[in-house]
Amino acid sequence: MNFCPKCGSIMMPRRKDGKMFLVCTNCGYEMPFDGKVGFSEKTKGLKKIDVVEKEHNILPITKIKCPKCGNDKAYYWTVQTRAGDEPETKFLKCTKCGYTWREYD
Numbered sequence: 001m002n003f004c005p006k007c008g009s010i011m012m013p014r015r016k017d018g019k020m021f022l023v024c025t026n027c028g029y030e031m032p033f034d035g036k037v038g039f040s041e042k043t044k045g046l047k048k049i050d051v052v053e054k055e056h057n058i059l060p061i062t063k064i065k066c067p068k069c070g071n072d073k074a075y076y077w078t079v080q081t082r083a084g085d086e087p088e089t090k091f092l093k094c095t096k097c098g099y100t101w102r103e104y105d
């Protein structure tokens with residue numbers, strides 16, 4: 001959240017002439033906005049592999065049989081393949097051999 005340096009009210013991002021600005025909701029004070037605060041565009045265009053790599057260390061483990069080596073534990077995560085109206089795809093990665101596969105319901 002950003003606050004106005006002039007009056008202390010909340011500032012909202014607004015696009016003007018192709019650039020982002022923060023505009024005070026109270027007094028109208030404007031200042032340039034570098035877009036790094038993370039509003040709606042944060043997860044847009046993120047490739048699947050980015051998600052996997054980023055969350056790799058904190059993946060939960062589920063009990064499921066690896067189709068390759070027979071190990072019964074695998075990390076799992078879900079990926080939203082497209083827009084919100086499509087169901088998430090569940091991916092699994094064997095804790096032993098590292099084999100990765102996706103689960104279909």
Ligand SMILES: [Zn+2]
Binds near residue numbers: 005009
């Ligand atoms: Zn202000």
Ligand SMILES: [Zn+2]
Binds near residue numbers: 097
């Ligand atoms: Zn395995």
